[in-house]
Amino acid sequence: MSGLTGTGTLLRLALRRDRVVLPICIVLLVLLAGGSAQAALALYPTPEELTRAAEAVNASPAIVAMFGPISDPTNPGAIASFKTVSMGAIFVALLAYALVRRHTRTEEEAGRTELVGAAVVGRRAPLTAAVVLAIGACVVTSVVVVLSLVGLGLDAPGSIGYGLYWLSAGLAFTGITAIAVQLTQTARGASAWALGALGVAYVLRAIGDSSQGALSWLTWLSPLGWGEKLDIYGANRFVVFLIPLVFTVASVGVAYALRERRDLGAGLVAGRAGPARASASLSSPLALAWRLQRGAFIGWAIAYALLGLVLGSVAHNVGDFVSDPKVEEMLRQLGGSASSLSDVYLGAELNFLAIGAAAYGISAALRLRSEEAEGHSEQVLATRTSRPALLGSHALIALGGSALLLVVTGLGMALSYGRASGGVGATLGRLLPSVLAPIPAVWVCVGLALVVFGALPRLVVLAWAVLAVFVVVGEFGSILKLPQAVIDVSPFVHASVPPGGSVSGVPLAALLLIAAALAAAAVGAFRRRDLTTA
Amino acid sequence: MTLAVEVTDLHKSYGTTVALDGLDLAVETGEIHGFLGPNGAGKSTAIRILLGLLRADSGQATVLGEDPWHDTETLHRRLAYVPGDVSLWPNLTGGEAIDLLGRLRGGLDEKRRADLVARFDLDPTKKGRTYSKGNRQKVALVAAMSADVELLLLDEPTSGLDPLMEAVFRSAVQEFTAGGGTVLLSSHILSEVEALSDRISIIRSGRNVETGAIEAMRGGSMTKIEATTANPVDLHELESQSGVVDVVIEGDRVTCSVATDHLGELLERLGASGIRTLASSPPTLEDLFMRQYRTPEASRS
Ligand SMILES: Nc1ncnc2c1ncn2[C@@H]1O[C@H](COP(=O)(O)OP(=O)(O)OP(=O)(O)O)[C@@H](O)[C@H]1O
Numbered sequence: 001m002s003g004l005t006g007t008g009t010l011l012r013l014a015l016r017r018d019r020v021v022l023p024i025c026i027v028l029l030v031l032l033a034g035g036s037a038q039a040a041l042a043l044y045p046t047p048e049e050l051t052r053a054a055e056a057v058n059a060s061p062a063i064v065a066m067f068g069p070i071s072d073p074t075n076p077g078a079i080a081s082f083k084t085v086s087m088g089a090i091f092v093a094l095l096a097y098a099l100v101r102r103h104t105r106t107e108e109e110a111g112r113t114e115l116v117g118a119a120v121v122g123r124r125a126p127l128t129a130a131v132v133l134a135i136g137a138c139v140v141t142s143v144v145v146v147l148s149l150v151g152l153g154l155d156a157p158g159s160i161g162y163g164l165y166w167l168s169a170g171l172a173f174t175g176i177t178a179i180a181v182q183l184t185q186t187a188r189g190a191s192a193w194a195l196g197a198l199g200v201a202y203v204l205r206a207i208g209d210s211s212q213g214a215l216s217w218l219t220w221l222s223p224l225g226w227g228e229k230l231d232i233y234g235a236n237r238f239v240v241f242l243i244p245l246v247f248t249v250a251s252v253g254v255a256y257a258l259r260e261r262r263d264l265g266a267g268l269v270a271g272r273a274g275p276a277r278a279s280a281s282l283s284s285p286l287a288l289a290w291r292l293q294r295g296a297f298i299g300w301a302i303a304y305a306l307l308g309l310v311l312g313s314v315a316h317n318v319g320d321f322v323s324d325p326k327v328e329e330m331l332r333q334l335g336g337s338a339s340s341l342s343d344v345y346l347g348a349e350l351n352f353l354a355i356g357a358a359a360y361g362i363s364a365a366l367r368l369r370s371e372e373a374e375g376h377s378e379q380v381l382a383t384r385t386s387r388p389a390l391l392g393s394h395a396l397i398a399l400g401g402s403a404l405l406l407v408v409t410g411l412g413m414a415l416s417y418g419r420a421s422g423g424v425g426a427t428l429g430r431l432l433p434s435v436l437a438p439i440p441a442v443w444v445c446v447g448l449a450l451v452v453f454g455a456l457p458r459l460v461v462l463a464w465a466v467l468a469v470f471v472v473v474g475e476f477g478s479i480l481k482l483p484q485a486v487i488d489v490s491p492f493v494h495a496s497v498p499p500g501g502s503v504s505g506v507p508l509a510a511l512l513l514i515a516a517a518l519a520a521a522a523v524g525a526f527r528r529r530d531l532t533t534a
Numbered sequence: 535m536t537l538a539v540e541v542t543d544l545h546k547s548y549g550t551t552v553a554l555d556g557l558d559l560a561v562e563t564g565e566i567h568g569f570l571g572p573n574g575a576g577k578s579t580a581i582r583i584l585l586g587l588l589r590a591d592s593g594q595a596t597v598l599g600e601d602p603w604h605d606t607e608t609l610h611r612r613l614a615y616v617p618g619d620v621s622l623w624p625n626l627t628g629g630e631a632i633d634l635l636g637r638l639r640g641g642l643d644e645k646r647r648a649d650l651v652a653r654f655d656l657d658p659t660k661k662g663r664t665y666s667k668g669n670r671q672k673v674a675l676v677a678a679m680s681a682d683v684e685l686l687l688l689d690e691p692t693s694g695l696d697p698l699m700e701a702v703f704r705s706a707v708q709e710f711t712a713g714g715g716t717v718l719l720s721s722h723i724l725s726e727v728e729a730l731s732d733r734i735s736i737i738r739s740g741r742n743v744e745t746g747a748i749e750a751m752r753g754g755s756m757t758k759i760e761a762t763t764a765n766p767v768d769l770h771e772l773e774s775q776s777g778v779v780d781v782v783i784e785g786d787r788v789t790c791s792v793a794t795d796h797l798g799e800l801l802e803r804l805g806a807s808g809i810r811t812l813a814s815s816p817p818t819l820e821d822l823f824m825r826q827y828r829t830p831e832a833s834r835s
């Protein structure tokens with residue numbers, strides 16, 4: 001294949017740029033898998049206990065909907081891996097997505113590909129380098145995970161299956177992102193396509209897994225479901241791995257074909273002309289911030305509404321009561337002390353959705369940084385717009401938008417779940433505290449992002465690192481057997497109310513105060529520092 | 535004469551890089567002040583400090599009588615800025631960007647806006663990402679110049695304009711100052727600075743090396759003379775004339791350089807030998823700047 005000249009050089013450049021972040025991500029993923037496997041094995045010391053726990057999982061449609069079923073309850077690897085393998089696969093998919101996007105469209109948008117392309121570099125080289133890098137990262141992650149699990153004493157074929165499970169998600173989203181970055185002119189647009197695909201994959205798998213029978217074939221359509229069909233620590237049907245393999249080859253092929261059909265810097269959808277004059281409303285920093293951010297917000301809001309609708313109906317499917325004490329213990333571990341399985345399910349999903357809302361809030365807040373780095377803020381601040389006004393307008397969208405996402409998804413859940421059982425109004429009333437309670441925790445995350453922007457504009461990636469820490473200690477802390485004091489670092493821990501549970505106001509008020517203090521500190525820091533472009 | 539911009543002993547470092555090292559700058563109200571210096575001299579840094587986008591480490595900066603760091607918002611109603619590297623919002627049209635920036639500044643002059651859009655031949659319906667470099671600059675120029683302000687801070691505003699648009703720019707700047715406005719113009723296009731500026735400041739390594747009217751600067755520099763004479767001129771005699779250097783005599787052809795203030799004496803001497811042809815090339819700005827850019831220390835005295 002021609003057009004590949006310079007791929008090696010670009011690959012080395014990419015490795016150099018990612019030489020810190022990439023190893024950290026891989027190590028964190030491996031720790032997640034190994035650490036929680038070790039903790040699970042310690043939790044159920046005898047084979048009988050392991051088997052009972054695994055059977056309890058399979059008997060809980062809610063858990064199955066979230067994490068997929070366990071193939072062979074008698075295999076210790078099954079219970080040791082079932083939660084991290086499916087969640088981890090999403091993280092691996094996100095890693096692949098981030099790598100491909102970062103080294104293709106982001107570079108192209110910044111004009112650096114043009115610089116590179118003028119040197120002796122083939123047209124296909126940037127995409128190839130990014131794809132090779134992403135696949136390489138996923139392969140390394142998987143291999144190290146397999147080794148660590150085998151090292152813990154889990155059986156080898158099942159552990160290899162675990163690695164293939166993660167690899168299947170990573171490969172698939174390498175291909176999907178490779179296509180997404182061809183479709184739009186901006187890295188932001190590419191994200192919308194790729195993350196949208198991830199959301200669809202998650203929902204397909206959740207519906208497929210929770211609807212025994214009728215719709216279970218949907219799992220086969222989801223790149224996140226293929227790993228599950230490997231039946232790891234069970235039948236180990238590795239032949240299923242051919243599906244992600246073929247899918248990846250095909251999608252990367254499509255990406256190459258699309259790349260051939262477009263110009264450098266262009267998307268497939270050409271830009272159109274627009275109005276010669278600004279509408280009367282486009283006359284304030286807030287109006288500008290909204291104009292810049294509304295597309296992303298609307299996308300997220302639609303996704304959250306759909307997720308709410310889908311998860312609400314899945315919750316209805318799984319809403320049968322189980323009286324097995326083992327299951328109850330499991331549930332307590334996973335999602336608190338709610339009264340019914342569907343409540344546990346919705347509570348756990350709301351926890352995840354709150355993290356997603358925080359991710360939205362952080363990305364909306366960090367728009368401040370990209371506006372600054374691209375030189376737009378310089379022009380805005382050369383008008384009479386003050387720094388607090390600039391920061392405040394994006395902060396308002398980040399705070400308001402992230403809260404609205406949770407409200408929207410709660411409405412969706414109440415609609416679909418309530419129509420099937422209990423009535424929409426009553427369900428909404430019962431869900432509302434669970435929907436609203438995480439908002440202060442989300443705002444703390446947004447506040448932290450604002451502070452990082454205000455004080456350390458070149459290190460805004462720290463905001464994401466903090467969120468990652470919150471997720472690890474908050475969501476996986478109890479499986480990893482972390483001390484409570486460490487788990488308590490995550491604001492989400494203090495702001496999670498299971499449906500039907502009671503709200504305690506003090507922690508929420510404290511979180512609100514912290515968020516307000518962070519926002520104030522951010523304004524103070526931003527006022528004092530230099531504006532730094534690129 | 536009041537000063538629109540007054541800078542004394544300004545210092546600014548980025549980590550270990552010293553960008554400004556005791557900069558002085560004085561821009562008189564109503565003038566077009568050329569701001570020159572080699573790459574990395576600190577021009578953009580100085581302008582950003584004047585805008586309150588950067589904070590000086592030490593020294594004084596006053597813009598329109600106000601402190602750019604503390605009185606930022608009130609000051610910004612009275613000035614407009616065109617950055618050297620204009621980056622537009624990818625999904626806003628040029629027209630929208632002009633209106634937005636104008637409104638954020640506190641309103642723009644509709645008539646002037648329409649006039650400038652027409653003169654710059656700008657298509658305001660294109661999206662920001664589809665403009666060429668020169669057209670992006672035109673958007674920023676229209677936005678800044680249709681504002682109702684007293685001071686324009688222009689950082690290499692024409693580096694991407696074609697000659698036709700360059701001419702439009704020049705006339706627009708002159709109209710702006712004819713209305714009483716003041717302009718600080720950083721530029722690498724010497725002919726533009728020469729054509730527009732009342733006075734110029736040349737900086738190098740963050741320090742001022744020369745300020746003044748271009749004519750005055752020419753005074754201290756050399757004019758090149760090429761002449762043919764009826765009677766031969768004596769080499770040694772010519773060389774002994776004050777202010778004359780680089781004398782070459784080939785038959786009846788004489789070439790030499792002379793300090794501009796000694797030009798009269800030289801012409802008298804040559805006249806005595808009967809001038810047949812005479813060509814004098816006044817020092818070009820290029821010559822002037824080359825000298826300042828290369829050897830700042832020599833010219834500081
Ligand atoms: N953000 C920054 N961080 C570190 N160094 C910087 C930064 N911005 C500018 N510099 C340095 O400060 C010095 C002055 O830069 P400045 O951009 O003011 O120069 P300039 O006169 O505008 O140059 P040019 O003619 O190339 O535009 C240079 O040495 C530059 O490398």
Ligand SMILES: [Mg+2]
Pocket residue numbers: 577578579618689
């Ligand atoms: Mg500059």
